[in-house]
Amino acid sequence: MQSTRREPTATRPAPRPAPDRRAIGLRVLAVLGVAAALLGLRLVADPAWTSWLPAAGRDFVTLSVSVFVESLPFVFLGIAISILVQVWVPDRIWQRYLPRNPFLRRMVLSVLGILFPVCECGNVPLARGLMMRGLGVGDALTFLLAAPILNPVTIITTYQAFGWEDGILVARIAGAFVIANLLGWLFSRHPDPESLLTASFEARCHATPPAAQGRGVRSARLFAEETATMLPALVAGSVIAGAIQVGVPRALLVELGSNPVVSVLVLMALAFVVSVCSNVDAFFIMSFSATFAPGAIVAFLVFGAMIDIKMLALLRTTFTTRALALIATLVALCTLVLGLGMNLVV
Amino acid sequence: MSSEPPRRRPPAGLLLGLIGIVATCWLAATGQLGLYIHPRYFVFTTVAVVLALVATVVAFALLPGDAGDDHDDHDHAPQGRTRRRLRGAGTVLAGLALVVGLLVIPPATLSTATLEQRDLNSSLDTDAVTLVGADPAGFALRDWAALVANPSTALGYAGQQATLSGFVTPSPDGNPDVLYLARFVVTCCTVDAQPVGVPVAVPGWADTYPVDGWLEVTGTFVATSDGSSTVIVLKPSTLESIEIPAQPYDF
Numbered sequence: 001m002q003s004t005r006r007e008p009t010a011t012r013p014a015p016r017p018a019p020d021r022r023a024i025g026l027r028v029l030a031v032l033g034v035a036a037a038l039l040g041l042r043l044v045a046d047p048a049w050t051s052w053l054p055a056a057g058r059d060f061v062t063l064s065v066s067v068f069v070e071s072l073p074f075v076f077l078g079i080a081i082s083i084l085v086q087v088w089v090p091d092r093i094w095q096r097y098l099p100r101n102p103f104l105r106r107m108v109l110s111v112l113g114i115l116f117p118v119c120e121c122g123n124v125p126l127a128r129g130l131m132m133r134g135l136g137v138g139d140a141l142t143f144l145l146a147a148p149i150l151n152p153v154t155i156i157t158t159y160q161a162f163g164w165e166d167g168i169l170v171a172r173i174a175g176a177f178v179i180a181n182l183l184g185w186l187f188s189r190h191p192d193p194e195s196l197l198t199a200s201f202e203a204r205c206h207a208t209p210p211a212a213q214g215r216g217v218r219s220a221r222l223f224a225e226e227t228a229t230m231l232p233a234l235v236a237g238s239v240i241a242g243a244i245q246v247g248v249p250r251a252l253l254v255e256l257g258s259n260p261v262v263s264v265l266v267l268m269a270l271a272f273v274v275s276v277c278s279n280v281d282a283f284f285i286m287s288f289s290a291t292f293a294p295g296a297i298v299a300f301l302v303f304g305a306m307i308d309i310k311m312l313a314l315l316r317t318t319f320t321t322r323a324l325a326l327i328a329t330l331v332a333l334c335t336l337v338l339g340l341g342m343n344l345v346v
Numbered sequence: 347m348s349s350e351p352p353r354r355r356p357p358a359g360l361l362l363g364l365i366g367i368v369a370t371c372w373l374a375a376t377g378q379l380g381l382y383i384h385p386r387y388f389v390f391t392t393v394a395v396v397l398a399l400v401a402t403v404v405a406f407a408l409l410p411g412d413a414g415d416d417h418d419d420h421d422h423a424p425q426g427r428t429r430r431r432l433r434g435a436g437t438v439l440a441g442l443a444l445v446v447g448l449l450v451i452p453p454a455t456l457s458t459a460t461l462e463q464r465d466l467n468s469s470l471d472t473d474a475v476t477l478v479g480a481d482p483a484g485f486a487l488r489d490w491a492a493l494v495a496n497p498s499t500a501l502g503y504a505g506q507q508a509t510l511s512g513f514v515t516p517s518p519d520g521n522p523d524v525l526y527l528a529r530f531v532v533t534c535c536t537v538d539a540q541p542v543g544v545p546v547a548v549p550g551w552a553d554t555y556p557v558d559g560w561l562e563v564t565g566t567f568v569a570t571s572d573g574s575s576t577v578i579v580l581k582p583s584t585l586e587s588i589e590i591p592a593q594p595y596d597f
Contacts, residue, residue: 031364031402035399050451070387073395224357235362276535284533
């Protein structure tokens, strides 16, 4: 946090007087009215309106909705923790408990996921919150890459799926730790780390909330801002993930899997495409474990938890396209080395 | 949007969230969450969206209505304005997609179109052998699919009775007299759904039963020759068209 402590460069307009009770009551009625209208639409929507959709189109909608419904609660959870970190946890806690030595600090950050066992989609708002609190880009990246794997839920499900078999569990945990710290270190060496961030996020980091506002209002504001940023990204990620599922024959990918070198690449591609959440991806890939070498399985488990289509859409809210391309390439190369190395050894 | 004074701007994020929340609550209340996610997430998802609904109402009540859009307001360069307009268009598109996908199109299960992308029975439990000796009455469609596909276990179940439900899909080898009764196995959400199926002997089935229609079949597994080897198929005694069950996937 110490490395890139940001100074406020812009101020918000002066705080407005607190709204009176009547205005609050009206707003509550308004939002409930909107919710009722949405529910009404759902209840009157006639299946006949969309019965012209072909089966593939229907499946595309089902798949996209599935990704969205699965991720939505995690995104809300991530936003809630992010608000907690930004508004309710005093700054000095971070100052006190995060080591000053950058290597040690990143090591601590990479196991922070143990405290916040949200899967990767929830980590994005949380990492944004940490960066707005002044965490450096490299440090935040370490957290983003490590937390989906180094958290209790993922470790338990991976253990349930594979046990100690072939060292898959150990390789996943150790691989994630090393890759996350390596990338965090690399990006902390970046001469201008703020150029990696999107303009709007950078502006948000520099804006200071009006001090006169209470914590409740600040939390509400953050909730509105983060949903405005994350939800369009989640919709885009869900739609793209759904479309690719319908468009790419999975059988084709699996048939390529017998070669020890190609299989690593194939499972990385599969992980990128399916965008399964890191908490359960072990169960998913277990069904392929007869066909693929352990190195390929580990590559799937490490790469997919860090980078996939849905995740890139969410990360794009915060990082520039160039930065994301660089991150994805580096993670892919590291995973490739890990997977091929394992196939040589095991 | 940008021409209006900032105070009047609607909190777009809260509205988007509300669409998702209302749709998810409706799915949960009508018992249809199982169409999209694994039952282990039902409680978490329901609690999370109800809390999110409370948070949305509170945030909406507390905010003067200018939040929700991104705060590069202090950036009034034309470039910034274009970007903001783009983002506004993206938000509107996302809202439309959510309304159409969640509130207009009826919830549905995956169909044969996806099954064909994913290779029927390509990812069966490889441990079908561990099922041997268990009471077949408790077998799900996925268990039967594994047993039938595995040559070392299949013939041991010839003569066994079973009642299974699933949707109709053509036999992978194109045999017109065998349909596959299929289901998807879901580990997290339908994105990871893997199709499994059991062959059912119904000569000329395509004339009577539509692909993707749901059937409940009661019958007996019998050994038969598929030309090169002996396999077992389910020979139905009753075949009944059914509504899509509330739990259409195997978990």
